[in-house]
Amino acid sequence: ETGVTQSPTHLIKTRGQQVTLRCSSQSGHNTVSWYQQALGQGPQFIFQYYREEENGRGNFPPRFSGLQFPNYSSELNVNALELDDSALYLCASSSAGASSYEQYFGPGTRLTVT
Amino acid sequence: AQSVSQHNHHVILSEAASLELGCNYSYGGTVNLFWYVQYPGQHLQLLLKYFSGDPLVKGIKGFEAEFIKSKFSFNLRKPSVQWSDTAEYFCAVTPFKASGTYKYIFGTGTRLKVLA
Numbered sequence: 001e002t003g004v005t006q007s008p009t010h011l012i013k014t015r016g017q018q019v020t021l022r023c024s025s026q027s028g029h030n031t032v033s034w035y036q037q038a039l040g041q042g043p044q045f046i047f048q049y050y051r052e053e054e055n056g057r058g059n060f061p062p063r064f065s066g067l068q069f070p071n072y073s074s075e076l077n078v079n080a081l082e083l084d085d086s087a088l089y090l091c092a093s094s095s096a097g098a099s100s101y102e103q104y105f106g107p108g109t110r111l112t113v114t
Numbered sequence: 115a116q117s118v119s120q121h122n123h124h125v126i127l128s129e130a131a132s133l134e135l136g137c138n139y140s141y142g143g144t145v146n147l148f149w150y151v152q153y154p155g156q157h158l159q160l161l162l163k164y165f166s167g168d169p170l171v172k173g174i175k176g177f178e179a180e181f182i183k184s185k186f187s188f189n190l191r192k193p194s195v196q197w198s199d200t201a202e203y204f205c206a207v208t209p210f211k212a213s214g215t216y217k218y219i220f221g222t223g224t225r226l227k228v229l230a
C-alpha cells in the first residue's frame with residue numbers, strides 16, 4: 001500500500017509569484033484535504049476535494065485554489081504569494097464514506113516566500 | 115467558531131515519568147476526536163481516535179485518551195514515557211457527519227521532550 005506523497009519537498013519563492021504543490025493520495029482513497037501549518041501552529045484546513053470538486057473550504061482567500069484529478073491526485077495553487085504564506089503545506093487523503101473518518105497525511109511541502 | 119485548545123505548549127519530562135496532555139474543544143454537537151504525533155523529521159501519524167462507545171481509548175505505543183463529554187475534553191495519557199516519545203502532539207476534532215467528508219480542526223500542538 002503506497003502512502004501519501006507530496007512534491008516538492010522544499011520550495012523557495014519570491015513575493016508575488018505563483019506556486020503549485022502536488023499530492024498523490026494513498027491507494028484506495030478518493031478524497032484529498034490540504035492544510036497549512038505555520039511555524040509553531042497546528043495545521044489549518046484550507047480545502048478538501050472529492051470527485052474532482054471542492055467540498056468544503058476553510059478561511060483562506062481565493063488566491064488559494066486547487067484541483068483534483070481522475071486518479072484522485074491533487075494540486076494546491078497559490079497566486080500572488082505573500083510572506084505569510086511561508087509554511088508547511090500538508091496533504092491528507094481519506095476515503096469518503098468510510099467509517100473510520102481517518103485522514104492519512106503526507107510529509108508536507110515546506111514553502112518559503114522571500 | 116469551532117476551536118481546539120491544547121494548554122501545554124512545551125513539556126519536558128524524564129524517562130519513566132507519567133504524561134498527561136490536555137485538549138479541550140468548543141463544539142456543541144457530536145464530534146470525532148483524534149490525537150496525532152509528529153516525530154522529528156516525520157509526517158503526522160495517528161496515535162488514537164474516538165468515535166463512540168467506551169470513552170477510554172487505547173492507541174499505539176502505550177498511549178490512551180479519555181473523552182469527557184461534560185468537560186469537552188480529550189486528554190492524552192501515558193503511564194511511563196520513553197526517550198523515543200520526544201515529538202510534537204496534536205489534538206484534532208472533526209464534527210460528526212453520518213457519511214462523507216469532513217475537516218480536522220487542530221490544536222496548536224504540544225512539544226514533548228523526554229530526557230534520557
